[in-house]
Amino acid sequence: MADEAAEAVVKFRRTCGVKPAIPTLTHTMFLSNLDLIWLHINNFQMLFFYSPSPLVDHSSSVEGLKKSLSSVLVHFYPLAGRLKKGESGRMEVDCNDGGVEFTEASINIPFQDLERDGFRRKHYFQKLVHEVGLSGEENHSGPLLSIQVSKKTGGMCIGTTLHHAMADGNSFWHFMTSWAECSRGITIAKPPQLDRTFVRRGEKNPLSISYKAHEIVSSEITEATVFKLVAEDPEHLQQSGSGYVENPKETLEKWVDPGMKTEVIYTTFFFTEEIIQDLKRRSGASSSFVAVAAQFWRCVMRAREVPLEETVCFLLLADCRGRVNPPLLPTYFGNCLYMGLAQTTANTLINSPISFAADVIHQLINSCYEETQMDHLIDWAELPNRNFIDLIREAGWEYGTNVISSPRFRVYDIDYGWGKPLEVQTATMNEIGAMFLSCAKDGGKSILVSTCLPQHQMEVLHRFLFLVGENRSVLLSAYPVKPETLIKLPVNLRKNVDSVVLLPSASSHRGNARDLKAYQRDLKTGEIDSTTVMVEIELQAVLKMSRTSIVKPAFPTPPSTMFLSSLDLLLLPFNSSQRLLFYKLPPANDYS
Incomplete structure (x- = not known):
């Protein structure tokens, strides 16, 4: 992988500022408490890979992107502003039409090479987005949105970097969809609601709020808790110093993007519609999200070899636009997320059936939408320097x-006029073992789950994530074997296939079918070829031995001693060569 990064050269051609097509209202925009808790979190970065028709001129397409970006910024003009401290010391947005940063770059890797490799994550992908600091003043100055268009022979990559204090996932995809609409020359379907003053507390004294664990009350669940925000005695507000971050950057680096310090690999798992239905059946989950998340949570904790006595957490971010008072429109542009967190022990999670994890996640989702929780979150964030990391720290x-993004976002519908993206990836992960969920290209019936782990932990996750059922099988494949390969299998085999697993980078070993032991051995030594495909079918069968006999030559042969050459003797320590030949006999054929 280091060799790949060394071979790839990203050259930055030019950078300019793109301003709204017409001057917009100059003013200072209020940032709500729900925005400020994301102030120290790393920016939201995405990669979109496109392969326009050869008839599309690259220069004109880039100019078209700039022009449509300028048009859409008229509606989303705060993104062209800058963060600044107000008179009270509170961060706010200076809506000054400062502009969005737009960088043009090129890369010397042919697009076809990336496509053949299934867009498998490379180190140099990080250079396809604008480089920004993680926290503190590094993340408070400069453009709130940066776009980088990197040209490759046969295609291009659009990298986006958005400050998290400006938008959550729902708002980001709202903006991207609107930009694509402008690029195609159509009126944006859903203009954004920009006013964020709905949570302004004014003269109201905020309540003292704590984040406390509550036992889940359910006949199906034991030894599991969900955290809820609870109002405390007013004196607790003065006595409690929890949540004040002395050094936000030091706290942040313990949480976000550990790949900067630890060598990790990125892998994407493809959950087909059939797999999801099977997981829902076995987990009792009513939603695809719960079924997939439950399975991943169990397996990734096992892959990380968490001691059984340790506490393990599950964190999700719930869109609560309809849960605040008064409710917000779906087009509200900003942050409106509630952080739901559940806990249990590693022993309980790993050694319980998948239905346990699914029930915990279901209860957690319900707790996020309880009537008081969003109001309590707004009050909790009223203290200076409160941020998302503090909630995590309070929970221990x-x-x-933690779950990033959602499969309900139509990430493959971002069409600028030359077709939908061939690949969409997150450029950053904010935690080892996190889940980045997105819908697949089949319109949302399947789910893609991306994650990052150290090499040895990813190998364990590959083995456990889908090998979970009885009488089931798994199709293990590496890029560039595409998920569509699954539908080409015979029907009777496809019904027993749990999933397609995308293997990590491979080396020089060549081969076709591999048995499970060979796969596990070669995975450890790195000797898996990028074109290796293995179909391993687990079937319960009973073999009855009827009789055994020795078959001699049809007529006697002369006794003699046969010489074995040196080439023969070299193979003496190896196992015998064994083959299975399967025949389909006519019904009328007598077996005996």
């Missing part, structure tokens, strides 16, 4: 899985 996070 050590081992856990």
Whole structure:
């Protein structure tokens, strides 16, 4: 992988500022408490890979992107502003039409090479987005939105970097969809609602709020808790210093993008519609999200070899636009997320059936939408320097899985006029073992789950994530074997296939079919070829031995001693060569 990064050269051609097509209202925009808790979190970065028709001129397409970006910024003009401190010391947006940063770059890797490799994550992908600091003043100055268009022979990559204090996932995809609409020359379907003053507390004294664990009350669940925000005695507000971050950057680096310090690999798992239905059946989950998340949570904690006595967490971010008072429109542009967190022990999670994890996640989702929780979150964030990391710290996070994005976002519908993207990836992960969920290209019936782990932990996750059922099978494949390969299997085999697993980078070993032991051995030594495909079918069968006999030559042969050459003797220590030949006999054929 280091060799790949060394071979790839990203050259930055030019950078300019793109301003709204017409001057917009100059003013200072209020940032709500729900925005400020994301102030120290790393920016939202995405990669979109496109392969326009050869008839599309690259220069004109880039100019078209700039022009449509300028048009859409008229509606989303705060993104062209800058963060600044107000008179009270509170961060706010200076809506000054400062502009969005737009960078043109090129890369010397042919687009076809990336496509053949299934857009498998490379180190140099990080250079396809604008480089920004993680926290503190590094993340408070400069453009709120940066776009980088990197040209490759046969295609291009659009990298986006958006400050998280400006938007959550729902608002980001709202903006991207609107930009694509402008690029195609159509009126944006859903203009944004920009006013964020709905949570302004004014003269109201905020309540003292704590984040406390509550036992889940359910006949199906034991030894599991969900955290809820609870109003405390007013004196607690003065006595409690929890949540004040002395050094936000030091706290942040313990949480976000550990790949900057630890060598990790990125892998995407493809959950087909059939797999999801099977997981829902076995987990009792009513939603695809719960079924997939439950399975991933269990397996990634096992892959990380968490001690059984340790506490493990599950964190999700719930869109609560309809849960605040008064409710917000779906087009509200900003942050409106509630952080739901559940805990149990590694022993309970790993050694319980998948239905346990699914029930915990279901209860967690319900708790996020309780009537008081969003109001309490707004009050909790009223104290200076409160941020998202503090909630995690109050809960005692050590081992856990957090969910990023959602499969309901139509990430493959971002069409600028030359077709939908061939690949969409997150450029950053904010935690080892996190889940980045997105819908697949089949219109949302399947789910893609991306994650990052150290090499050895990813190998364990590959083995456990889908090998879970009885009488089931798994199709293990590496890029460039595409998920569509699954539908080409015979029907009777496809019904017993749990999933397609995308293997990590491979080396020089050549081969076709591999048995499971060979796969596990070669995975450890790195000797898996990028074109290796293995179909391993687990079937329960009973073999009855009827009789055994020795078959001699049809007529006697002369006794003699046969010489074995040196080439023969070299193979003496190896196992015998064994083959299975399967025949389909006519019904009328007598077996005997």
